[in-house]
Amino acid sequence: MMGICGVSLPLFIVIYVIAQGLPAINWDFFTSEPAGGLSGDGGISSVIITTLWLVGATLVVTVPLGIGAAIYLAEYARDTWRTEIVRRGVELLAGIPSIVFGLFGLAIFVQVFDLGLSIISGSLTLACLLLPFMIRSTEEAMRSVPRSHREASLALGATRWQMVRSVVLPSALPGIITGIILCAGGAVAESACLYVVMGGSAEMPGTPLDGGRSLAVHIFYLINETNALDKAMATGAVLMVFVLVLNIATRFLSWQYRARVGGKK
């Protein structure tokens, strides 16, 4: 009984949101900007564009930093009390509520770096939020590469970096890609910290230095400031489709990769 509830509840939520949102979804919904203010009119065109900017810029920052840090932690750092502190720090960061990152972003990126309430501030804040996650998933993927592959590479006269680049990273790639896409999903889903650092403008952003609102934040505004519950539901449905597409992409990429290198096994 509990099992059936556990399985059907998420399914019910998805179906409910889509069913509630569907009437509000039409071509105009995707092509027009939200009216903003206290009016719930308009669509979500600028919101979608802002979300894409936001996710793209977040990944540009998070992925290289995350992979770099993971390479260091998994391959180079010795197990001393110092790396232990770094590791604990990463885990601690992963447990901090996102609104706290929002405050940090407001103080540092918006004010000290003077980036304003902008998509870029949002991306950098999200990068801080998601970096621990990216580091951890990459490090785990790298650690799961069998020792025998590393030894084979070293025994052939590879330097440590050659081993990492030519053996460890390619083998860890499915795990790393999963991490990247889950990070993208995290960026799409995040709302609290973005509410603080992105300004929430409903207009179409020209550059990443403009403010804006992502899908999740838009839902928040719609519920808080307007009566357009149907639009909020519709936005929620679009948001779920975003996440769904990302999930399918993850599966597809890692499946394809495995088929390519795995041979029979």
Place this chain on the structure above:
Amino acid sequence: MKMKISTKDLDFYYGDVQALRNISLDIKEGQITALIGPSGCGKSTFLRVLNRMNDTVPKTRCRGQVLLDGKDINYNGTDCVELRKRVGMVFQQPNPFPKSIFENVAYGPKILGMRNKEQLREIVQKSLRAVALWDEVKDNLDKSGLALSGGQQQRLCIARVLAVEPEVLLMDEPCSALDPIATLKIEDLMQELKEEYTIVIVTHNMQQAARVSQWTCFFLMGELVEYGPTSRIFTNPEDQRTKDYISGRFG
């Protein structure tokens, strides 16, 4: 006969546990030397000292000399990358990279900086021929190395080592994961390879040591008990412990 590798008073520790005690041993060039002994006797550890593979294991210490062509390689300043080009290693489990057959064999030359496609193709072909794998895979060089059978994978791994043209070949129980026919192929291969390479093989299988090697070392609890020509070790061992081991009394 020329000594390829000599160890002098070699001690090895995993943390506080001493795994090798005072090993002094000469390995002769162009011959096959077998290291036998029960599990945990230190024979694999000894093998991995010879190409400094134990460096990758944390908390290990190694004291004593390891002379390769008369030059000590067992000190901190040794260029392990250079050493491992000269002293190649084949592992117990076939461990091809999850790459194509071609890329597996070309891996070593590539990391050494070879970019010329034509040259790489030649090396790959030559190495695969040397392990008698060429005819089986020549039409499928793009196929994943993992798609081969266990015996083929192990020969692929040997080809991969040969591609960097080492002087010494260390083999750590190379047949223990293989069926008898694949084992036979590897043993035949070793006989051909010993013309050009000095081979040191760790094996659990005493018949194998007797079949393939010219020299046999018997290890027991981290000590080198007896070392001599294989024919003598197996027919007329001097030490009682060797006698007990080869007659199957323990191990």
